[in-house]
Amino acid sequence: MDITSLYFILFSVVSIFIYYLLKNEYRVLFLTLLSCAFIATYSYILLAYVVTYALVNYIIGIKLPGSGRKKLLFITGIILNLTQLILLKYVSFTINPLLQLLNIDLDLTVISRIIIPVGVSFFTLQGIGYLVNVNLGWEKPEKNFIYFLLYISFFPRFLSGPIDRSNHFLPQLRVNKSFDAERIAAGFRLILFGLFKKVAIANQLVPIVNGAYASIDYGNEFSLWAVLLLQPLYLYFDFSGYTDIAFGFARSFGLELRPNFNRPFMSENMTEFWKRFHISLSSWFHDYVFIRTSYRYRRWGKRASHFALFLTWVLFGIWHGAGWNFMLLGFLQALAIFYEFSTKKFRVRIFSKLPGFPRIWFGRIFTYLFYSIALVFFFAPDINSVFTFFAELPVLNGYLPGGVRQEIFLLVMVFIFIILVFEVLKHDFSDTFDKIESFWLSNKFMNRVFRWAVYCLIITVVIVFNRDVQQFIYFQF
Amino acid sequence: MGKFALKLVVFAAIFLVFDKLFILVAHFSAEAEADKRLEYLINGTINKDIIIIGSSTGSRDIIASQIEEETGLSTFNLCYPGSNVEFHEFILRTLVKFNESPEIMLLVVDDDVELLYEESIIYRKDRLYPLVKYPYIWRELAEREERDKFLSNFVVLNRLNKYNFDIRKKKFTEIDTIQDCGSMPISWKPDDMEFDYIYGERTYSQDEELPEKVKAYMDIIETCKTNSIKLVVVFPPVYKTHSKAFEKRIRELSGEEAYFYVYNTDNPLYRLEDNYFDATHLMQNAATTYTDELISYLNDLIENEIDINN
Numbered sequence: 113m114d115i116t117s118l119y120f121i122l123f124s125v126v127s128i129f130i131y132y133l134l135k136n137e138y139r140v141l142f143l144t145l146l147s148c149a150f151i152a153t154y155s156y157i158l159l160a161y162v163v164t165y166a167l168v169n170y171i172i173g174i175k176l177p178g179s180g181r182k183k184l185l186f187i188t189g190i191i192l193n194l195t196q197l198i199l200l201k202y203v204s205f206t207i208n209p210l211l212q213l214l215n216i217d218l219d220l221t222v223i224s225r226i227i228i229p230v231g232v233s234f235f236t237l238q239g240i241g242y243l244v245n246v247n248l249g250w251e252k253p254e255k256n257f258i259y260f261l262l263y264i265s266f267f268p269r270f271l272s273g274p275i276d277r278s279n280h281f282l283p284q285l286r287v288n289k290s291f292d293a294e295r296i297a298a299g300f301r302l303i304l305f306g307l308f309k310k311v312a313i314a315n316q317l318v319p320i321v322n323g324a325y326a327s328i329d330y331g332n333e334f335s336l337w338a339v340l341l342l343q344p345l346y347l348y349f350d351f352s353g354y355t356d357i358a359f360g361f362a363r364s365f366g367l368e369l370r371p372n373f374n375r376p377f378m379s380e381n382m383t384e385f386w387k388r389f390h391i392s393l394s395s396w397f398h399d400y401v402f403i404r405t406s407y408r409y410r411r412w413g414k415r416a417s418h419f420a421l422f423l424t425w426v427l428f429g430i431w432h433g434a435g436w437n438f439m440l441l442g443f444l445q446a447l448a449i450f451y452e453f454s455t456k457k458f459r460v461r462i463f464s465k466l467p468g469f470p471r472i473w474f475g476r477i478f479t480y481l482f483y484s485i486a487l488v489f490f491f492a493p494d495i496n497s498v499f500t501f502f503a504e505l506p507v508l509n510g511y512l513p514g515g516v517r518q519e520i521f522l523l524v525m526v527f528i529f530i531i532l533v534f535e536v537l538k539h540d541f542s543d544t545f546d547k548i549e550s551f552w553l554s555n556k557f558m559n560r561v562f563r564w565a566v567y568c569l570i571i572t573v574v575i576v577f578n579r580d581v582q583q584f585i586y587f588q589f
Numbered sequence: 590m591g592k593f594a595l596k597l598v599v600f601a602a603i604f605l606v607f608d609k610l611f612i613l614v615a616h617f618s619a620e621a622e623a624d625k626r627l628e629y630l631i632n633g634t635i636n637k638d639i640i641i642i643g644s645s646t647g648s649r650d651i652i653a654s655q656i657e658e659e660t661g662l663s664t665f666n667l668c669y670p671g672s673n674v675e676f677h678e679f680i681l682r683t684l685v686k687f688n689e690s691p692e693i694m695l696l697v698v699d700d701d702v703e704l705l706y707e708e709s710i711i712y713r714k715d716r717l718y719p720l721v722k723y724p725y726i727w728r729e730l731a732e733r734e735e736r737d738k739f740l741s742n743f744v745v746l747n748r749l750n751k752y753n754f755d756i757r758k759k760k761f762t763e764i765d766t767i768q769d770c771g772s773m774p775i776s777w778k779p780d781d782m783e784f785d786y787i788y789g790e791r792t793y794s795q796d797e798e799l800p801e802k803v804k805a806y807m808d809i810i811e812t813c814k815t816n817s818i819k820l821v822v823v824f825p826p827v828y829k830t831h832s833k834a835f836e837k838r839i840r841e842l843s844g845e846e847a848y849f850y851v852y853n854t855d856n857p858l859y860r861l862e863d864n865y866f867d868a869t870h871l872m873q874n875a876a877t878t879y880t881d882e883l884i885s886y887l888n889d890l891i892e893n894e895i896d897i898n899n
Contacts, residue, residue, distance in 0.1 A: 118737055132590060293593040520751060564600060568607050575746045576754070 113153040115271070115357055116310055116578060121303070124268075128364045132291045140285050143266070143365060144258050150267035155228045162235065166257070166264040168192060169239045173246045173253040173260070186247045190240060197236045200229035205434030233431060234273045235264050237396055242278040244400055251279040259285050268361035272354050274372040274392035281367070289366035299364030301567075306356025308570050309531075311578045314350035316524045319516050321346050325491050328500050336505050343487045344480060345528055348376065351390070370395075377532065378539045380475030382448040382482060397428050421453075422446045432490065437498055441489035448482060611745045614753055615722040622719045623759040626667060626771055630680070631723050633687040638662035639887070640684060641771070642677045643697025644710050645670035646825045649870040651697065652880045653770035659884045660891065662692065666771030673710040674703055678805040679729065681812050686725075690816040693887065696809060696847075697823045700869075701791065701835035704798040704806060721748040774873040775866045784868045786860060787829035793838055803842070810846045819890065820847040826859040826879060828868040850886050852879060 113120050127146055134142055151159045172189040179185045198206055203220040211218050242263070245251045254260040263281050324339040355372040362369045369392075376389035386394040405420035412419065422443070429442020452459075463471050492498040537545050553559055619628060629635050639662050641651050647668030657664040667680050677696065684691070699710060714735060720726045727748040731738035740747045767773050813820040822839055824831065831854045840849060856878075858864055864875035871879060 118740060129590070129594065291590045291593075293590075293596075296593065517752075519755060564603065567600070568604055571604060572607075572611075572746055575744070576749055576751050 113150060115268075115354070116307055124361050124364075128296065128361075131365055132289075136288050139289070140256075140262055141258055144262040147262060147265040147267040147270065151230075151265060151270065154230050157226060158228050158230060161227050161229075162231075162265050163261065165196065165235070165239065166261045169242060169264070170254065170257050170260045173242060174255070176243070176246050177249075177253060182247070186243060189243045193236055193240050193243070197232060200224045200227060200232050202430075202434040231270045231272070234275055235270070237275050237393075237431075238264060238278070241275075241396060241400060244404075245277070245279055251282075254278065254282055266362070266367075268358040269369055272351070272358075274355060274358065274370050275396050276370055276392070277396075280370055284367050287366075292366070295366065296364045299360040299362075302356045302360030302363065304360075304567060304570055304574075306353045306358075306360060307574045307578075308527075309349045309353030309356065311353075312573045313524055313527050313531075314346055314353055315577065316516070316520060317342055317346040317349070320521075321491060325493060325497065325501075328492075328497050328504065336501060336507070340484050340488070340505070343491055344377075344483050347487065347490070348373070348389070349528070375535045375539050377480060378476065378535065379479050380472060381452050381479055382445060383452050385479055385483065386445065386449070393431070394428070397424050397431075401427055418450065421450055425449070429489075436495045437489045437492055440495070440498075441486055444486045444489065605743070608745050611749060612722070614749060614756065615745065617756040618719045618749075618753040619722050621756050621758050623761050624716070624765075624767055626767070627680075627683070627716055628720055630667070630683050631687055631720065631725060635665055635667070635684065636663075636689040637665040638692045639664040639695065640691040640693075641666045641668055641695045641697065642680055643668040643695075643823070644672045644677075644699055645773075646699060646869055647695070647697030647823070648771075648773040649775055649866065650825045650876045650879055651695065651823075651883065652768075652772045652774055652873075652876055654768065654772065655877065655880045656884055656887065657770065659881075660887055662891070664770065666773075668697060668771070668773075669713050669716060670765070670773070671710055672713045672716075673699075673707070673805075674802050674809070675805040676712045676716075678808050678812075679712070681809055683725070685812060685816050685818075690818050693819045693821060693890070694813060695821045695823050695850075695883075697825055698839060700824060700827050701793055701832040703835075703839070704802045705794075706797070706799055715752065718750050718753055721753065774876045775870065776873040778866055778872065784828060784862065784865070786862070787868075789830060791830060791832040791834060793832060793834035795838060806842060810843055814846050821887075821890065822847050822849050823883070824849070824851040826852045826871060826875075828859075828862070828865050848890060850883060853882055856882075 113123075127142075131139055131142055148159055148163070151162055169189065172185060172192075176182060176185055176189075199220065200223065203224065207220050211220070242254075246253050254263070259282060262285065263276065263278055266276075266281070269276065321339055321343050324336060352373045359369055372390060372392050374388040374391065376385055379385035379388050402420045402424040405423055406416050409416035409419060425442040425446035426439055427442065428445065429438045429440065432438045432441065463474075466474075488498055488501050492501060552562075622628070626635075639653075639656060639660070641647050641653060641664070645668070648666060648670055651666060651668075653664040653666040656662070667684070669676060669680070672680075681694065699707070702710065712733065714730065714733070717726050717730055721730070727736065727741050728738070730736045730748070731741050736747055761767060763777070764775060765773060810820060812818075820843075822843060824836060824839075831851065836849070836851060843849075852859065858875060858878055861875075864872055866872055
């Protein structure tokens with residue numbers, strides 16, 4: 113079921129009301145059943161698989177604290193998690209070439225064709241995170257399987273995250289939630305804003321970005337510079353749109369998800385960028401890979417951090433997909449962060465002489481450009497296409513790929529501009545912004561009239577633009 | 590909870606009222622169109638003896654006014670550049686629903702991609718959107734899963750797309766100027782347009798046919814049969830050897846329900862690059878000659894001299 117579809121929205125809104133009409137003790141069960149129904153719309157086999165996956169992790173979690181062979185059980189759990197991830201997502205990159213080398217005529221991609229592994233990269237990290245937490249004693253194992261199944265399968269974030277932490281999500285399920293109109297209204301606002309970002313902005317940029325990469329090997333001349341500069345915006349509005357929708361629904365059910373975006377284009381360097389962009393994933397890798405690896409090899413001194421840094425980011429890249437381009441995507445991030453870390457003192461000495469405004473904006477623009485270049489590795493279907501993209505880049509051509517009409521493109525640029533201006537104001541002039549906001553909120557009638565008018569306009573744009581349903585980018589992971 | 594639900598209902602009611610303002614957009618969108626042929630069709634004003642249906646080859650290569658002058662039968666060209674057989678089926682369906690059925694229908698087939706996947710010929714939804722003020726049109730769009738039918742019943746916005754909001758008066762471009770008879774012959778050619786004649790026997794792969802296109806083709810035959818329309822399948826000239834394999838397949842599909850007119854493949858005119866705009870479209874002078882050849886065939890057909898199995 114597409115989460116931008118009318119039926120999904122209606123299904124969820126009706127579910128929210130039913131949820132609050134139910135007694136508190138039945139609400140988690142209700143949400144779990146809803147999530148199972150949502151997964152079943154993709155495939156019953158996937159649903160059976162997710163339930164089995166949750167059950168295996170649930171049992172390992174229960175057994176871990178009192179087990180005499182705790183380490184063995186923990187490692188078995190991690191291996192099981194990684195094996196299923198490899199079997200479902202990385203067979204063509206890892207096992208199949210190995211089988212070919214051994215002359216074994218077996219194509220294991222058949223497994224992923226049967227199961228349709230939607231959301232697997234996301235819930236696997238949640239499963240691994242849970243086992244690590246329990247193993248280290250950071251949290252007690254969850255005793256109620258229904259609660260644990262909901263942690264794995266919660267429908268607003270099942271497809272593309274944010275990647276939650278068990279010690280963040282599970283305790284919320286035990287809190288009695290009363291109907292809070294303000295919170296639900298805030299949830300609906302987020303859903304609406306998320307739909308706007310996805311439908312009115314990201315979907316309109318799809319033909320430009322995808323069109324360029326789809327035909328890059330045929331020697332078509334496009335304005336690849338425009339594609340290069342647009343792709344971070346496309347990814348951001350697509351993914352943060354999805355995240356807003358997920359947050360909105362979760363909030364309406366009285367649950368908070370872990371943050372995923374925090375005005376990423378305000379970042380002045382890549383280290384900061386990854387604290388603001390896809391936060392749930394980068395912080396997962398930071399906490400469970402970087403910290404654990406640095407700690408494990410702490411005797412190596414500084415080199416342990418360097419090793420952990422490169423390992424973390426290469427794995428981060430591979431998480432996105434089986435291919436050299438993704439590995440290089442991660443490696444580039446590691447290189448940038450390593451450079452920033454190694455030259456920090458020098459850079460501070462040089463740039464502190466500059467006034468604040470140009471220094472900040474130089475950092476922001478440079479970070480944006482670096483990420484734009486890195487995203488070529490993300491969007492290109494393979495490593496050869498990456499090279500072709502950069503080879504074709506010097507060809508300047510005045511039209512955009514994908515047959516996008518100029519008026520629509522300009523309108524989308526206006527939408528983007530307005531949102532980014534708000535982000536800058538909120539970030540750089542937060543005091544003034546807050547004052548204006550509180551002044552505006554003080555007049556309740558005007559505030560409501562204005563808000564409702566804006567909602568009507570946003571719904572109008574969403575309905576009119578929601579013609580070509582486009583998959584969320586992170587749906588593939 | 591009740592208060593919140595009530596607030597939602599009030600907002601929904603206000604939105605539905607606001608939504609009705611967009612009836613104006615739907616109205617102006619239709620007014621702004623330059624190509625009025627589909628609207629004439631819905632309004633039942635295309636009552637002609639001969640109708641031409643097809644894609645750009647039909648609109649460029651066949652001049653309806655010339656047929657009308659020389660046969661004495663009223664003729665109109667309803668070919669849409671870039672359209673596929675599914676769209677042609679829709680045009681025919683609309684024609685017989687709102688207008689008197691023609692005596693003869695010329696279906697100009699695209700050599701040899703009529704039933705295959707071809708990026709450049711599509712179901713021209715962009716021709717339907719400007720006319721969403723007509724329930725028949727938005728229902729057709731909904732049928733093709735372009736719009737949710739249930740929602741479209743009471744939300745006007747759901748019938749529109751973003752291009753409806755461009756209500757500036759549209760003008761014909763130099764290449765897409767439609768004559769009063771509906772034809773769009775081309776009388777100019779860019780200097781840098783070069784293409785080579787492709788010789789040799791051509792093959793045709795039935796396995797690559799799209800079921801939905803085959804179904805649309807069969808529906809055209811059925812509609813013509815039901816409405817007693819003489820269907821003539823027309824194979825226009827192309828700057829390559831005529832595909833006999835494709836012609837055979839079309840004849841096979843059509844059975845005994847259609848007449849066939851293949852251009853005069855021996856005419857050297859169709860081997861001169863100067864007579865073509867590009868590899869599949871004739872220039873106006875050659876289109877006149879080709880239309881003349883077609884007229885002789887039609888005259889024979891009208892006088893019942895042609896066996897359907899010709």
